[in-house]
Amino acid sequence: MTGYPFRVPSLFRRKPTDVDESPAADDAVVETPAPPRRGYTPSKKELGKVTPKRSAARRIAEPPPTNRREAAKRMREKQRKERLEAREGMRQGDEKYLFARDKGPDRALVRDVVDSRRNVASYVIYVGFVLIFITSPAMPLVIQYAANGILLFLVLATIADSVMLWRKVKAKLRERFPKDPIRPRTMMYAIMRSLSIRRLRMPAPRVKLGQDV
Numbered sequence: 263m264t265g266y267p268f269r270v271p272s273l274f275r276r277k278p279t280d281v282d283e284s285p286a287a288d289d290a291v292v293e294t295p296a297p298p299r300r301g302y303t304p305s306k307k308e309l310g311k312v313t314p315k316r317s318a319a320r321r322i323a324e325p326p327p328t329n330r331r332e333a334a335k336r337m338r339e340k341q342r343k344e345r346l347e348a349r350e351g352m353r354q355g356d357e358k359y360l361f362a363r364d365k366g367p368d369r370a371l372v373r374d375v376v377d378s379r380r381n382v383a384s385y386v387i388y389v390g391f392v393l394i395f396i397t398s399p400a401m402p403l404v405i406q407y408a409a410n411g412i413l414l415f416l417v418l419a420t421i422a423d424s425v426m427l428w429r430k431v432k433a434k435l436r437e438r439f440p441k442d443p444i445r446p447r448t449m450m451y452a453i454m455r456s457l458s459i460r461r462l463r464m465p466a467p468r469v470k471l472g473q474d475v
Contacts, residue, residue, distance in 0.1 A: 355465035363451065364465065368439055372452050374475045375431050377467035381456035382416075382423035389416055424453050434475065 327333035351359030355370065363369070389412070395401075396409035428449045435444055460467060469475060 352464055353466045355468065360465065363447075366445075368435055368442065368445065368448070369451065371434055371438055371475070372431055372448060373455060373463075373465065373467070374469050375434055376427065376452055376455045377460070377463070378469045378471065378473050378475050379427070379430075380471060381427060383420045383453065383456040384458070384460060386416060386420060386457065387459060389413075424456065427452055427456060 327336060348359045352364075357365055364373075393409050393413055397406050401409075431448070431452050432444065435442075435448070455463060
């Protein structure tokens with residue numbers, strides 16, 4: 263017997279094809295990025311763009327004057343600007359530009375008291391211009407006597423009103439600043455301000471007529 267008509271498979275022979283149950287090697291593993299931390303600001307590299315740098319604005323220095331005439335012109339222009347700035351600061355009541363007589367909270371209160379009332383002294387200038395023409399020698403004596411009587415009445419009214427103004431100013435100062443003594447010449451300061459026209463007062467009034475101070 264030369265051999266079996268068919269081949270007997272071996273029990274210990276491997277299978278012709280082994281099935282690989284592991285994941286395919288060529289399949290890419292997708293990694294999910296972790297969420298950014300709260301309050302985290304990504305860098306420029308992460309954003310993929312570059313923020314242009316800010317150029318610091320540098321003040322260009324003014325070139326020096328070429329001659330004495332130009333230097334004098336610049337000096338006059340600088341002084342003019344400084345005067346305008348000082349005048350505006352004084353009008354606004356800025357302590358930096360006020361005179362020594364106007365500085366201090368007590369002086370500001372005096373100004374407010376004067377500016378909040380109608381002062382008889384404020385009308386002296388207006389009436390004075392009219393009386394100049396009335397009391398001229400060309401006018402009849404009756405008109406001149408009447409003008410003199412008006413002038414006398416205006417002077418007495420101004421004195422009486424100034425006394426009432428000073429009482430009010432003194433009461434306000436003692437009420438607001440009870441521990442501070444009243445500075446000298448405060449009464450004269452209040453009367454001189456009441457004599458000036460309201461729109462021309464410096465510093466400018468910051469309260470309205472009739473306003474409670």
